[in-house]
Amino acid sequence: MAKNDVEKIWSLNYRLMMSVITGVAPDVAGLGMEVKELFLLTEVEAHPHPAELASVLSMPKPTVTMYVKRLEASGFLRREIDGADLRRHRLILTPEGRKTMARGLALLSKAFGARLGRLNSAEQSELAVLLEKLS
Amino acid sequence: MAKNDVEKIWSLNYRLMMSVITGVAPDVAGLGMEVKELFLLTEVEAHPHPAELASVLSMPKPTVTMYVKRLEASGFLRREIDGADLRRHRLILTPEGRKTMARGLALLSKAFGARLGRLNSAEQSELAVLLEKLS
DNA sequence: TCACGATAGTTTAGTATTGAACTAATTGGC
């Protein structure tokens, strides 16, 4: 594949993502959280420890600390010290956090889904497969 | 397509992009610019006016102002007042800017291309087509 | 067991980003 195509794919994809994020930001803010905080919430169940979250989301550790602090203050998650390793904090979604996350994801799905809707069902599946290979 | 799949595609794609950006950031910094400044540079020829750049890149106007200021100070681009509309500034890549942009894109291509390399040629073309439809 | 290199998470201090308000120029309606 020519270098130009790599750049083109990158540019298209980057602009798509930024545009969707910018579009949903005001609605998500209405739920009492920022978009990046929402992204963090969605990964909490799969990665309950801040260090993992930082790694998975390519976010600096102090940023995770701050987001977690805010999400905890808002009642969206709580922290427990991990008994097996007193350095680690296990993050747990509260029912309120789960509910608000679902609402936020619905907004995101709607915004991103509006773009995805330009693809037919087979194309969407194909895209999912391709992105999975890339991850 | 189920809502879950939309969310999954989103998550995979977001993490992919962030991971690539984080990976190339130190190398790009070595060229004397930030990754987001590089993205801005790559759109300058297609969108020579700051307001368009803000719109295309989903970036607030003051952010564009600052990036342009820094890129100009670094000698990567220069500004001309647009004769037809004295409010507008036309941005022009300098030869140095073009050269450095090419280097930055090469780094990005290498990092992103390393992921794209997991797809065969047909899959890469398919991905480009799908993303273009989404844009 | 104890010392030390590594890891989890936080704090601090400085930089980066951006919403709101601003100036300057343009456009459309009358």
Place this chain on the structure above:
DNA sequence: GCCAATTAGTTCAATACTAAACTATCGTGA
């Protein structure tokens, strides 16, 4: 032609982010 509404870009003040340094705990090897 003139003025109100709109648009381009900037400034300022406030917030968000993050690199570096720190504390606490862990794990390993002698």
